[in-house]
Amino acid sequence: MQTVLKKLSAIVCCSLLSGISVAAQPDASDVNASGEQEIASKAQVVASPQAMFAQCVVDLQGQAKTAGVSKRVTEEVLGGARYKEKIISLDRNQPEFVQTFTDYFEKRVNTWRIEKGQQMMAKHRAFLGELNKEYGVPAQYLLAFWGLETNFGSYKGKSPVIDSLVTLACDNRRSRYFSSELMQALLLIDREKLDDKKMVGSWAGAMGHTQFMPSAYMKYAVDGDKDGQINLWDSEQDALASAANFLKNLGWQSGYKWGREVSLPDSFDYTLAGKNEPKALSVWNCAGVTRTDGHAIGNADIKGALLVPAGHAGPSFLAYKNFNVILRWNNSEYYGIAVGHLADRIAGLSTLSKTLPELPDYTVDEMRQLQDKLNGLGFDVGKADGILGPGTRSGIRQFQLSKDMIADGYPARDVFDALMEQPLPSNS
């Protein structure tokens, strides 16, 4: 029964998604009991998209009951959930351009955020000091996350969280993940006595000042202001304490920085770079890497990965273990550098030593063409997905090495043009 309902829900949401009112067509091989078969064929005859969404909600209500959600929340809150077609289009939205580090960084690390972060530092100084003592995470990092996620609480998102999560749970693409997040959100309403009408967030269900998904809220959020309720929308102290607890649990190393900007010698061997290639500081010392003021980077017993997100014309960074903790909040190299540098700036450190280069705005299609070309030339970068990821950068680096170019793995315009001009081998 459960299986049939699940199948129905999946089909429902596909049809809702496409906007075509098709009848459900469950696979007969999956219907193995006569009762179930009857339900399935009834659905084939009568189910409208609305009815199918309603059926999906009924299925989710069964899951909620099993998960221990109260009767009231299961019936009133989950039962009253609305399907939001817009959420599905946002989920399917594909970017047209490959975002450059320069664009990303300039939009996020700006004077407004730095100054606002410093104001918030002053506002919460004593409390942030206590959090550092208890969780080992310095104030500036908590402020940087807060600033990047919601502009210090000034934009927490407007989508009703339960509607978003139910809509995504009833959609095929990531149904299991969002069903699980939905259950956590419903349990949170019970546990924290939250008003579901006030639970608004991003279209994908991230909530409050620090945009926690329900599972993170459930597991890591703490009552910072000690009023007996964990409320990540209304309490800045709850949000800051929760961020500190979250980072501590993700493995934040107290006493260490996220990383730092570094200077590289002209003759630098860029094949040493890459997020997944951390090396001991002694190795970087030998390779001529220094602080931007020319001083040695030191000999602490830690590893760092060298990042050149905008190619050799842009700034270079050594990223330490805490950088990987930041990436567990949001798995994007650009995001990690933005959090780290914004934190430094809020703490009063200086701006980047290098001007960010103007980089070409490649379309995703152009990136795919570049990937196809690399594959055709035998520099295997995997499926041409239009994403400038580690595989593509490695392929570009191999091409650059073969042409005696600076092997920074970045497709600057001259590299892109040189690559596209290459004739493909005749046997390909």
Ligand SMILES: [Ca+2]
């Ligand atoms: Ca509280």
